[in-house]
Amino acid sequence: MAKSLLLISRQAPWSGPGAREALDIVLAGGAFDLPIGLLFLDDGVFQLIARQDAKAxxxxxxxxxxxxxxxxxxxxxFICADSAAERGVATEALALADLSVLGAVDIAALIDxxxxxxTL
Incomplete structure (x- = not known):
């Protein structure tokens, strides 16, 4: 049986390679049917803002x-509710619709x- 993997993405989309690498790992794991989850935490919540201008x-x-x-x-x-609130990111208007919004206690249980x- 394959081991499950949780990837915690903590970097803003343009702060370095971490955000892209996290997505690449998750996509590769998904392609191989690995039980995988992705949590956007801290500045990682900025990855979910719709209509970003990467060319800028x-x-x-x-x-x-x-x-x-x-x-x-x-x-x-998953997205951390506290991280989103601290950064002014409204969880209702994100690029992904099927996100589970979690508080700190829920995140601890998720990791377990x-x-x-x-973590990237």
Whole structure:
């Protein structure tokens, strides 16, 4: 039986390679039917803001990768309610609709559910 993996994405989309690498890992895991979840925490919640202009910062847009998650079987998607609130990110208007909004206690329980956890 495959071990489950939770990837915690904590970087803003344009602050470095971490956000892209997190999405690449999750997509690869999904392609191989690995039980995988993705939690957007801290500045990682900025990845979920719709209609970002990647060209303005000379980067590749991450929105296509986000939209591909369900096609790769990645359905366990989570966002930290506290991180979103602290950064003024409204959870009702994000690029992904099927996100579970979790508080701190719920995140601790979520981490315990997975065999392995990677933070980027």
């Amino acid at each position: 910062v000379q980067q590749k847009d991450l929105s296509a990768n986000l939209q591909a998650l369900p096609m790769f079987g990645v359905e366990d998607l 559910r997975y065999d392995q956890v990677i």
